[in-house]
Amino acid sequence: MQYNDRDMDIKQVEKKWQQRWEKAKLNGFDHKSDAPKYYVLEMFSYPSGAKLHVGHWYNYGPADSFARYKRMQGYNVFQPMGFDAFGLPAENYAIKTGVHPKDSTEKNIATMENQLRAMGAMFDWSAEVKTCNEEYYKWTQWMFLQLFKKGLAYRKEAPVNWCPSCNTVLANEQVVDGRCERCSTEVVRKNLTQWFFKITEYAEELLTGLDDLDWPEKTKNMQKNWIGKSTGCEIEFATESGEKIRVYTTRCDTIFGVSYVVLAPEHPLALKLTTPEQQEAVKNYIEYAAKASEIERLSVTREKTGVFTGSYCINPLSGKHIPIYLADYVLASYGTGAVMAVPAHDERDFAFAKKYGLPIEKVIQKQGGETVLPYCEDGIVVNSLEFDGMVGEEARDAIATHISKLGKGGKKINYRLRDWLVSRQRYWGAPIPVIHCPKCGAVPVPEKDLPVRLPYDVEFRPDGKSPLAKHEKFMHTVCPVCGGEALRDPDTLDTFVCSSWYYLRYADPHNEKMPFDREEVDKLLPVDTYVGGAEHACMHLLYARFFTKALRDMGYLDFDEPFRRLVHQGVILGPDGNRMSKSHGNVVSPDDYINEYGADAFRLYLMFGFSYTEGGPWNDDGIKAIARFMDRTEKIVLKVDDYKVKREEPNGADEKALDYARNFAIDRVGKDMENFSFNTAIARIMELVNAIYKYDGLERKNVTLMKATVRDLVLLLAPCAPHFAEELFEQIGGRGFVFEQPYPKADPAALVLDEKEYAVQVNSKIVTKAVLSTSLTDAEVEEAVLKIPEVQAKVEGKTVRKCIVVKGRIVNLIAN
């Protein structure tokens, strides 16, 4: 138990400084300061289990070190924390155990608050928000009402994703491989009337806005992909009976190759176009398609199925009469729900045409090669009248123009992004503030009546209906418009609605009159650096951007993007390299390590042992090494502190070397912290400690320099090991808090060395090394290395054609 023999009693030290920081209000944003603001935000916690897991520490610890670094740099740092407290797990837990979600959530939050405090992070608890509190969800409901007013919240019947296990609908974003994101149950489709947010209205801006964001490229790409912009053409095909079918295509250059048209089974014209003889077959098919599960539909290998409606339509360009089919390889929810099938130039259409014996007509030819059907690339248009000979984009432009001249359609942009379904048939969420009146329809709850309170005494055992629907007192109310009897909407809002604006509420968390004051928000927002998991790329991070833009357009904000810079932490795996899980039996509990080594050691290990954005497997030995490093640091700091300054102190090469090490560390650690390159930052601090040890081994020492170096060491370490550094700072006679000290600045002069070791190469092979003055010109360097015997031996009898000098690093003589 050698680590507990340290001079410091870790737990006592941690407690002491946490109390002092709190008392001095060191952790909060200083509303009076005129220093530039810096908003560091970590994604808030879901109060699930009772304790923080390694993932929490990995997210919050290093991010806090970044925040503390920013503070020492002179920024007025705002780093709030709160709880995303509504949601399914609490409700499922309640169903299992009978403990009410409110009770379990509150208990979990209390525990987590204590643990977050024990982490020693610089959270501004005065700004804490909990989304399940009335004071918060009142404004979540208010948000809904504003979106409704603006026409961005609407209700419609639509096929939706239903999770039979969670007994609720899910957003598209919450369906992963046809399964519920939470419980992995296969999702089924249901037709339900639900509330949607019109995020598609912002599709284009959500896409273009990405360009200016300092976000991981991968995340931007995921959002781009999710938004899925596609430029194509809408074309109208008239049926023989006079109906009009609009299809969407990105390949209007293939229009002369259309051999049939396909509607999604859910297409509104499907039954109308069906001839009497085909009625039965079509009805059967529609039923079959409706029953097919998401998993089946998603399967790429699944054979295409479909049915002929009996009707025909006319190709607006060629005038050909072609059959109309239904097939579930066409999606009702994308484009127009209908496509023109070109078997020769589309793999799906090709497969379908083969199966149903439909014609395959080549209208595109490969340039300079044999055309193998289906040929899906761009090529030369053939068999297409006046468009023959055109290629790719040129052909599409000409044909689209022609189609719009005919009044039969034209260019069209489509997005894959769908509107965000926000209704949930669950209890533990913010009630949707809408009243359904038999006379007036869906009426928004007047703002003055907010919040619509979530009742406590609710039967939340699931039966496929909203639990609130069974609460008579909640449900029955009067219509705000006509005063007649009416019912409340029994659904609650998706919890992602709550988390779409919490970063704004932090700026003004106790406002009772509005969700936030514009002035307060302007002071703090946008978030300068946002840190959280990558799994939110197409959910929370997209929704929050949508909210920001919508609020801007409603005049509540004047910035376009909520999060300027985004950093994803990696995932800490179990020691076996697998994701930590109870079933793997590889869960590492922070608590044991915190007890033995302390919060700082734990945080340091998390920073040092992994590349922050990569994560990786946990390793027990790593934390021991950190404890050793801290011991080593403490010893040398205290030892140097005991030294007495002498009248005459040496000032030669050794001192220059120590000062170089000191300034090098300052320079590099700062840059590394800025870049979230914590592992290298700690490595540079370790090097500095090693350099001090080395210098300390000398006979004659410059104590003044050593003391200054040790002081800088403590300051560099402070953001990463906050309690430990405070304690050391106090012991070496520091005044006030270490976090009130400015971050050390490197002395550029000390970083310039008189001499550097060059690798001396002849014909790009290293021959020897040479220590040369850094003041030499390139020609002088060449001259100097040519005097070296080993070099002479290599160039003997040859002519030096060229000499490349990379200052301070390499000399390369090219000789032959």
Added chain:
RNA sequence: GCGGGCGUGGCGGAAUGGCAGACGCGUUGGACUUAGAAUCCAAUGGGCAACCGUGCAGGUUCAAGCCCUGUCGCCCGCACCA
């Protein structure tokens, strides 16, 4: 299928086109010790060597882990989006 990322010692991981392997773990040797799993010091990519080494094969360059082309493997996201 599409998009993105990653392949470096025994291990975690470093390297603005410029001495590959920083820092740490582990290992080995030494010191101090009755003792050491503590601490300190030293060595540590492979090979006796010439040399060889960043998944593999090419290319560009005075110089390539880094840039280019191809290829293999792994991971992540999307996926019948017309």
